[in-house]
Amino acid sequence: MTQKDIILETQNITRYFGGLAAVDDVSIQIERNTLHAIIGPNGAGKTTLFNLISGVLKPTSGNVIYKGQDLTKLPVHRMIHMGLGRSFQITNIFPNLSAFENVRLATQSMRGDNFKILRDPSKIEGCDERSWDVLKQVGLLEKAMIPGRFLSHGDQRKLELGMILAPDPELLLLDEPTAGMAGEEVPELIDLIRTVQEEGSKTVLLVEHNMNVVMNNADYITVMNHGKVLAEGAPAEIANNQEVQTAYLGGLYEIDVVK
Numbered sequence: 568m569t570q571k572d573i574i575l576e577t578q579n580i581t582r583y584f585g586g587l588a589a590v591d592d593v594s595i596q597i598e599r600n601t602l603h604a605i606i607g608p609n610g611a612g613k614t615t616l617f618n619l620i621s622g623v624l625k626p627t628s629g630n631v632i633y634k635g636q637d638l639t640k641l642p643v644h645r646m647i648h649m650g651l652g653r654s655f656q657i658t659n660i661f662p663n664l665s666a667f668e669n670v671r672l673a674t675q676s677m678r679g680d681n682f683k684i685l686r687d688p689s690k691i692e693g694c695d696e697r698s699w700d701v702l703k704q705v706g707l708l709e710k711a712m713i714p715g716r717f718l719s720h721g722d723q724r725k726l727e728l729g730m731i732l733a734p735d736p737e738l739l740l741l742d743e744p745t746a747g748m749a750g751e752e753v754p755e756l757i758d759l760i761r762t763v764q765e766e767g768s769k770t771v772l773l774v775e776h777n778m779n780v781v782m783n784n785a786d787y788i789t790v791m792n793h794g795k796v797l798a799e800g801a802p803a804e805i806a807n808n809q810e811v812q813t814a815y816l817g818g819l820y821e822i823d824v825v826k
């Protein structure tokens with residue numbers, strides 16, 4: 568068996584809020600160039616885990632190792648420069664800026680020193696070209712000049728993906744990228760994420776509630792419940808896991824694995 572190429576791992580990571588262990592002794596490994604999904608019921612600790620990985624929260628105990636370095640010892644702004652990009656559960660765009668300006672701001676703010684954000688972006692080498700490329704990649708070229716607030720919710724989510732992609736991260740942390748989207752818009756965004764991941768040789772860690780989406784697109788799944796890892800494995804293994812069926816799915820979902 569070949570050894571796995573692990574881009575990120577958590578080692579016994581725990582985070583308490585008062586007496587509640589929102590994330591409780593979680594050790595997971597994310598293999599490079601895969602789409603790894605985290606699923607679990609509301610309150611399972613998925614977002615808290617993302618916050619620990621991306622440095623938004625400090626762990627009560629445990630470590631996050633990214634490309635061999637312990638992230639829990641680094642300030643947040645260093646992480647972006649190390650190739651880590653993340654989204655939040657709520658949409659995070661600038662509503663009054665155009666789609667292009669949103670992406671350009673993301674491109675610009677991640678390049679070199681932080682003061683570049685105060686400079687005229689059109690004068691920063693490669694900034695405009697990169698922004699157009701990203702808009703094309705997420706399918707928003709025709710909507711480049713539309714202010715963020717006038718875009719459909721689905722397009723806002725694509726724009727947000729573009730903003731994460733702009734600095735060309737190696738690892739993308741996407742917390743419910745399809746949240747609030749109309750059902751028919753979901754497959755398109757997931758296809759887009761999958762394409763970005765495969766064609767760009769990127770690693771994606773994704774929290775997603777839509778079971779069919781997860782089952783049909785993830786390479787690997789971690790199931791969380793009450794802050795702990797309940798199960799992990801390939802989609803088919805998870806779909807057939809009795810513990811997952813009872814604890815999480817409760818027989819309410821029909822899992823339909825096409826892959």
Ligand SMILES: Nc1ncnc2c1ncn2[C@@H]1O[C@H](COP(=O)(O)OP(=O)(O)OP(=O)(O)O)[C@@H](O)[C@H]1O
Pocket residue numbers: 584587589607608609610611612613614615616656
């Ligand atoms: N800042 C906080 N202060 C106190 N408790 C918190 C805080 N953030 C999260 N929690 C609690 O920690 C637990 C895990 O929350 P978390 O948001 O990580 O769950 P989740 O799996 O992302 O849920 P959802 O699917 O609803 O997004 C919940 O019980 C939540 O109420």
Ligand SMILES: [Mg+2]
Pocket residue numbers: 613614615656
């Ligand atoms: Mg959450």
